[in-house]
Amino acid sequence: MATILIPTPLRQYAGGQSSVDATGSSVSEVLASLTSQHPALKNHLYNDEGRLRSFVNIYVNDEDIRYLDKEKTAVAAADTLSIVPSIAGGAA
């Protein structure tokens, strides 16, 4: 099973856990396993069209899936997925 690291703001939707083990051989399968275990996470990760929200970055180990095969990126049992918030802003 792959391990998904949950950032602090989302832990309240994941039973307070900082990491969750999930099954699947691709990012989409692993995230589906995660949201089936913790349905409250779904709205925070996906938009109404079922696509990953733009301010959510997913890393497999040290690699951003946007530069791999996006949600089809392969995941092995020893892999770690990280959910990384997009943060930006400014005075403008």
Place this chain on the structure above:
Amino acid sequence: MLTEKLQIRYPTGTNVIRIEPHPWDVMLRHALDCYPRECCGIMLGTLQDGDERTVTTAIACRNSYEGDQSDRFELDPKDQLAAQRLAREQKLEVLGFFHSHPDCDSYFSATDLANSWPWYSNVVISIVGGALNRAKAFRANETQTESTEEILTWPQS
């Protein structure tokens, strides 16, 4: 007793964030070094009594916004990945982020709010004419439609 630690009690529901001297030095130096561009970085620390936050580590990051950085910033997600890892190793929490407003006051702009995440603290350091003006901290609500100011303390504040 004079040696008794002063215990400040804030009303229930008030968000409090305290920045220790070393991370504050890192944050202020980064804001001054980047002036007149916006700086950005990540704050790690501890949670006490539920949600009283103490920043013990600040990480100065590169502003990755591709454009005029005098009024915009963007954190590189790779820096956040590294910060998350450091927090786990040191048994700390990623408490939030900081950035500067060059020649502007410390406020949480619509751009800040729209590009923030709930729960995190966001420290905004106002640098005017190359010197510290003031700093404030804000937290976005769950829907990022409004923010509330936190009680922020730092050395010499």
